[in-house]
Amino acid sequence: MFRTPAVGVELLDWLRLSARHPLYHLDGFTDRAPSLSRTEERVLSAALRAYPVTRRLGLPALLAAGGRGLLRYDGSVLVLLAADGDDQISSGRRLRRTWLDLARHDLAVHPLSQLIDCPATAGRLADRVAGQPLAVFRIGRPRIAPVRSARRAIQLYDR
DSSP: OTTSHHHHHHHHHHEEOSTTSTTTTTSSEETTTTTOOHHHHHHHHHHHHTHHHHHHTTHHHHHHHTTGGGGGSSSEEEEEEOOTTOOHHHHHHHHHHHHHHHHHTTOEEEEOTHHHHSHHHHHHHHHHHTSOEEEEEEEEOOSSOOOOOOOOOOOOOOO
Protein backbone atom coordinates (compact mmCIF):
# COMPACT_ATOMS: atom_id res chain seq x y z
CA MET A 1 0.00 0.00 0.00
CA PHE A 2 2.81 2.45 0.85
CA ARG A 3 4.28 1.92 -2.63
CA THR A 4 1.38 3.87 -4.15
CA PRO A 5 2.51 7.49 -4.66
CA ALA A 6 -0.97 8.80 -3.75
CA VAL A 7 -0.72 7.07 -0.35
CA GLY A 8 2.63 8.76 0.34
CA VAL A 9 1.18 12.16 -0.58
CA GLU A 10 -1.90 11.57 1.60
CA LEU A 11 0.24 10.40 4.53
CA LEU A 12 2.42 13.51 4.35
CA ASP A 13 -0.68 15.71 4.14
CA TRP A 14 -2.29 14.00 7.15
CA LEU A 15 0.77 13.94 9.44
CA ARG A 16 1.50 16.87 11.72
CA LEU A 17 5.11 16.12 12.62
CA SER A 18 5.94 19.55 13.97
CA ALA A 19 4.11 21.85 16.36
CA ARG A 20 4.94 24.59 13.84
CA HIS A 21 2.60 23.00 11.29
CA PRO A 22 -0.29 25.45 10.75
CA LEU A 23 -2.89 22.70 11.35
CA TYR A 24 -1.08 20.97 14.24
CA HIS A 25 -3.73 21.78 16.85
CA LEU A 26 -6.64 21.58 14.42
CA ASP A 27 -6.52 18.06 13.00
CA GLY A 28 -4.28 15.24 11.82
CA PHE A 29 -1.92 12.75 13.35
CA THR A 30 0.68 14.50 15.48
CA ASP A 31 4.20 13.43 16.37
CA ARG A 32 3.00 12.77 19.94
CA ALA A 33 0.63 9.94 18.99
CA PRO A 34 3.31 7.41 17.95
CA SER A 35 5.75 8.84 20.54
CA LEU A 36 8.35 9.86 17.99
CA SER A 37 11.59 11.40 19.19
CA ARG A 38 12.66 14.70 17.60
CA THR A 39 15.19 12.80 15.50
CA GLU A 40 12.59 10.23 14.34
CA GLU A 41 10.15 13.03 13.54
CA ARG A 42 12.74 14.85 11.44
CA VAL A 43 13.85 11.71 9.60
CA LEU A 44 10.27 10.67 8.81
CA SER A 45 9.33 14.18 7.72
CA ALA A 46 12.36 14.45 5.42
CA ALA A 47 11.79 10.96 4.02
CA LEU A 48 8.17 11.75 3.20
CA ARG A 49 8.99 15.12 1.65
CA ALA A 50 11.46 13.31 -0.63
CA TYR A 51 8.97 10.48 -1.26
CA PRO A 52 9.61 10.09 -5.01
CA VAL A 53 13.26 9.30 -4.21
CA THR A 54 12.83 7.49 -0.87
CA ARG A 55 10.09 5.35 -2.41
CA ARG A 56 12.63 3.92 -4.86
CA LEU A 57 15.14 3.47 -2.02
CA GLY A 58 12.79 1.29 0.03
CA LEU A 59 10.83 3.64 2.32
CA PRO A 60 7.54 1.76 1.70
CA ALA A 61 9.08 -1.47 3.02
CA LEU A 62 10.35 0.33 6.15
CA LEU A 63 6.93 1.91 6.79
CA ALA A 64 5.20 -1.44 6.30
CA ALA A 65 7.69 -3.19 8.60
CA GLY A 66 6.75 -0.74 11.35
CA GLY A 67 3.24 -2.20 11.40
CA ARG A 68 4.11 -5.90 11.24
CA GLY A 69 3.56 -6.53 14.94
CA LEU A 70 0.20 -4.76 15.21
CA LEU A 71 -1.67 -8.02 15.76
CA ARG A 72 0.80 -9.36 18.32
CA TYR A 73 -0.21 -7.03 21.17
CA ASP A 74 -2.48 -7.84 24.07
CA GLY A 75 -6.11 -7.26 23.25
CA SER A 76 -8.47 -8.63 20.68
CA VAL A 77 -8.96 -8.14 16.98
CA LEU A 78 -12.50 -7.39 15.86
CA VAL A 79 -13.55 -7.79 12.23
CA LEU A 80 -16.84 -6.04 11.53
CA LEU A 81 -18.51 -7.59 8.50
CA ALA A 82 -20.66 -5.76 5.98
CA ALA A 83 -24.31 -6.71 6.33
CA ASP A 84 -26.30 -7.93 3.33
CA GLY A 85 -28.23 -5.08 1.79
CA ASP A 86 -26.50 -2.32 3.77
CA ASP A 87 -25.54 0.78 1.82
CA GLN A 88 -22.56 2.99 2.74
CA ILE A 89 -24.65 5.15 5.09
CA SER A 90 -26.05 2.16 7.02
CA SER A 91 -22.63 0.54 7.18
CA GLY A 92 -21.07 3.77 8.43
CA ARG A 93 -23.72 4.10 11.13
CA ARG A 94 -23.14 0.53 12.28
CA LEU A 95 -19.40 1.10 12.31
CA ARG A 96 -19.75 4.27 14.39
CA ARG A 97 -22.20 2.62 16.83
CA THR A 98 -19.78 -0.27 17.32
CA TRP A 99 -16.87 2.09 17.95
CA LEU A 100 -18.88 4.19 20.42
CA ASP A 101 -20.15 1.10 22.24
CA LEU A 102 -16.58 -0.11 22.68
CA ALA A 103 -15.53 3.31 24.02
CA ARG A 104 -18.48 3.27 26.41
CA HIS A 105 -16.95 0.13 27.94
CA ASP A 106 -13.53 1.83 28.25
CA LEU A 107 -12.05 -0.11 25.36
CA ALA A 108 -9.55 1.62 23.12
CA VAL A 109 -9.86 1.10 19.39
CA HIS A 110 -6.92 0.94 16.99
CA PRO A 111 -8.19 0.74 13.39
CA LEU A 112 -6.24 -1.59 11.15
CA SER A 113 -7.71 -0.27 7.90
CA GLN A 114 -4.56 -1.15 5.98
CA LEU A 115 -5.69 -4.78 6.09
CA ILE A 116 -8.76 -3.99 3.99
CA ASP A 117 -7.26 -1.15 1.94
CA CYS A 118 -4.87 -3.55 0.24
CA PRO A 119 -6.70 -5.89 -2.19
CA ALA A 120 -4.41 -8.86 -1.46
CA THR A 121 -4.88 -8.82 2.32
CA ALA A 122 -8.57 -7.83 2.00
CA GLY A 123 -9.23 -10.91 -0.11
CA ARG A 124 -7.37 -13.23 2.25
CA LEU A 125 -9.21 -11.76 5.24
CA ALA A 126 -12.60 -12.09 3.50
CA ASP A 127 -11.87 -15.77 2.86
CA ARG A 128 -10.80 -16.32 6.46
CA VAL A 129 -13.88 -14.68 8.03
CA ALA A 130 -16.33 -15.85 5.33
CA GLY A 131 -17.71 -12.39 4.69
CA GLN A 132 -16.90 -8.90 3.44
CA PRO A 133 -14.87 -7.01 6.10
CA LEU A 134 -16.18 -3.52 6.73
CA ALA A 135 -13.59 -2.64 9.38
CA VAL A 136 -10.81 -4.26 11.40
CA PHE A 137 -9.85 -3.03 14.88
CA ARG A 138 -7.43 -4.03 17.56
CA ILE A 139 -9.30 -3.40 20.82
CA GLY A 140 -8.30 -3.54 24.46
CA ARG A 141 -7.73 -1.54 27.60
CA PRO A 142 -4.59 0.57 27.21
CA ARG A 143 -1.97 0.61 29.96
CA ILE A 144 -1.68 4.38 29.55
CA ALA A 145 -4.15 6.80 28.02
CA PRO A 146 -3.52 7.17 24.30
CA VAL A 147 -2.61 10.56 22.88
CA ARG A 148 -5.68 12.00 21.22
CA SER A 149 -5.41 13.39 17.72
CA ALA A 150 -6.86 16.83 17.21
CA ARG A 151 -10.20 16.80 15.43
CA ARG A 152 -12.04 19.56 13.65
CA ALA A 153 -15.24 20.53 15.40
CA ILE A 154 -18.31 19.38 13.54
CA GLN A 155 -21.45 21.43 13.21
CA LEU A 156 -24.62 19.46 13.81
CA TYR A 157 -27.80 20.69 12.22
CA ASP A 158 -31.35 19.98 13.33
CA ARG A 159 -33.58 18.79 10.54
